[in-house]
Amino acid sequence: MSDPTRLTIAETREALTAKAFSAEELAQAHLDAIETGNAALNAFILPTQEHALDEARASDERIAKGDTRPMEGIPLGIKDLFCTKGVRTTACSHILDGFEPGYESTVTQNLWDAGAVMLGKLNCDEFAMGSSNETSCYDPVINPWRRDGSDAKLVPGGSSGGSASAVAAYMCQGATATDTGGSIRQPASLTGTVGLKPTYGRCSRWGTVAFASSLDQAGPITRSVRDSAIMLGAMAGYDEKDTTSVNVAVPDYEAAVGQSIKGLKVGIPKEYSMEGMPKEIETLWHQGIAWLKDAGAELADVSLPHTKYALPAYYIVAPAEASSNLARYDGVRYGLRVEGDDIIDMYEKTRAAGFGAEVKRRVLIGTYVLSAGYYDAYYLKAQRVRTLIKRDFEQVFEDVDVLLTPATPGPAFALGEKSGDPIEMYLNDIFTVPANMSGLPGISIPAGISGEGTPLGLQLISKAFDEEMLFRVGHVIEQAAGKLPEPEDWWSVS
Amino acid sequence: MKIDDATVRHIARLARIKVSDAEAKTLENELTGILGWVEQLSEVDTDGVEPMTCVTDMQIHMRKDEVTDGGYPEEIVKNAPESTDNFFVVPKVVE
Known part of the structure; x- marks a missing residue:
């Protein structure tokens, strides 16, 4: 038996059916791969061996009876x-130390x-901050x-860094992830994996720990575009328990993989060509344009004039929602409690001990922009800008089918290299945040290798609920990029 | 917009997060930096633009007004740091 961890989900599906x-x-x-590799990568924080083997045996029984389901037996990691x-x-x-939910999220x-x-x-x-x-x-x-x-x-990107690292290092065939400002697409780009953020409302948010509820969306990280389509098909769907879940039928996403892009119109937004952008990112983008042209697509220069305001507007809206969502962690109902002199002291000590520095920063920013006297100047202003950002996309999508942009402003960076300055870290999401602000789906596809020998991704953004377009065009990029090098296995110990 | 020490302590109080003197000093600089950076939004003309309330064009659906879940208080308090008889226990609030 060749190493089954190296297979894609699509290949594994066939091998399981053929009883290979x-x-x-x-x-x-x-x-075994987690056992030997996780000490170095720290991607899994809680392997569930017995659970996995029990579930796998149940899948084997189904396979024996010919009663298989779309992802029968596929081993996944869960953010x-x-x-x-x-x-x-x-x-x-x-702050959630020891929390064991009595329920399962809809997506899982x-x-x-x-x-x-x-x-x-x-x-x-x-x-996910x-x-x-x-x-x-x-x-x-x-x-x-x-x-x-x-x-x-090197860092794997974030926030879904464990998901991206585990998929790239063959510890799982796919992983669930979430994307509020780029948390699926940015780590996918930095690890040479495929990361899809679906349309807001496509996957239920029920049972997923909330960060910024108007932006959060679950999606898959996988090693191929086809696998992404397979996994989204299983994750997506209407859910009565999430009031923002949209009741639109889940199409056969996999059918879009391999469809011709002849005659499709691809927009190239000029605002994504930013000052100081590394040459190799520009070069990769031009390469992507050439690939799509060769495959018969028509290219068009388009403008999304409010692009540069998406990130600052995000850093008002997301912390504001976070400060509200995270108010529930009070040391009373679950997780950590640090005793105090009275109830307020208990709250303050619990939250001081339970939250890390970045979370505190965002909760405080959010509290500030929502506080009396500042609400209009910050929060309402940001929501007005958000309307303009969404309008930009609506206008260009009257003329084009999909947009092609870089996924990240650079390749993976070293641990500690950017953690000293919050704003420098925030700039990582400069190309991914506009899709969240507009609720649109986006995908990052591995497309090349940086001068440092590490992966780089290209991003596609489509109209709401047109994930099929991302799979269709994404597959063309994947094919054109060909087989990219793989990371050399230094992390496994025998 | 300069965020001073008093403001940091005021919003930390509102957010119910205790901050040490050293933390307050760092936060003063970081919050000033971040709020200064988002200030660039003032360049954007938003006169007559409606603030976004929902990112998707959708109608919030109504469900039937009926009980569909519940009846397991022991599950609800299971993760509580302290509970008695299926109630959450908090420090004394009223003297």
């Missing part, structure tokens, strides 16, 4: 933001109903990629 190996063997191979029944869920924050329940197997819970930035996975209370995740000729530890 069992779901139990497949789960065990991944558990610690998704509540998993009876399995510790903390959003990588001390949908995956289990489709036959997928949970290998364990994945590290992430605390409450971060772009490097350095804010987790379980310590940083390490990127399996290294710079040429260097063994310096």
Whole structure:
């Protein structure tokens, strides 16, 4: 048996049906990979071995009966933001120490109903606030990629750094992730994986730890565009328990993979060509344009004039919503409690001990912009700007089918390199935030290798509920980019 | 906009987060930096622009007004740091 951890979800689906190996063997191979590799990468914070093997054996029974479901036996990692029944869920924050939900998030329940197997819970930035996975209370995740000729530890991006690192290092075949300002697409770009943020409302937010509710959206990180389509098909769907879940039928996403893009109109937004952008990002973008042209697409220069205001507006809206959402962590109902002289003192001490520095910063910014006298100047202003950002997209999508942009302003950086200055860290999400602000779907596809020998991604953004367009065009980029190098395995110990 | 020490302490109080003197000093600089940076939004002409209330064009659906869940208080208090008889226990609030 060749190593089943190297297969894509689509390949594994066939191999399981052909009984090349069992779901139990497949789960065990991944558990072994976690056992030997996780100490170096710190992607999994809670492997669930017994649970995984039980589920895999149940899948084998179904396979034997020919009663397979769309993701039967596929081993997945689950970001610690998704509540998993009876399995510790903390959003990588001390404030949720020891929390074991009595319920399952809708997205993970949908995956289990489709036959997928949970290998364990994945590290992430605390409450998904971060772009490097350095804010987790379980310590940083390490990127399996290294710079040429260097063994310096690189970040995998964030906040879904554990998801991206685990998928890139073959510890799971796919992972759930969430994206509030770029937390799926940015780590995907930095680890050479495919990261999809669906349209706001496509996947239920029920049972997912809330960060900024008008922006949060769950999606998959995988090793191919086809796998992304398979996984979204299982995750997505209407959910009565989430009032912003949209009741639109889930199409056969996989059918879009491989469709011709001849005659499609691809927009190139000029505002994404930013001053000081590294040459290699510009070059990769031009390469992407050439690939799509070669495949028969028509290219058009377009303008999204409010692009540069998306990030500052985001840093008002997201902290404001976070300060409200995180008010629930009060030391009374779950998680950490630090005793105090009275109830207020107990709240203050609990939250001081439970939240990390980045979370505190954002809660305080949010509290400030929502406080009396500042609400109009900051929060309402940002929401007006948000209307303009969304309007920009609506206008260009009257003329084009999809937009092509860089995914990140640069490749993976070293641990500690950007953690000293919050704003420098925030700038990582400059190309990804506008899609969140507008509720639009976006995907990051591995497209090339940086001068340092690490991966770079290109981003596609489409109209709301047109994820099929992302898979269709994304597949063309994936094919054109060809087989990219893989990170050399330095992390496994035998 | 300069965020001074008194403002940091005021918003920390509103947010119910105790901050040490050293933390307050760092936050003073960081919050001033971040709020100064978002200040660039004042360049944007937003006269007559409606603030966004929902990012998708959708109608919030109504569900039937009926009880669909509940009846397991022991599950609800299971994760509480302190509980008695299925109630959450908090420090004394009223003397």
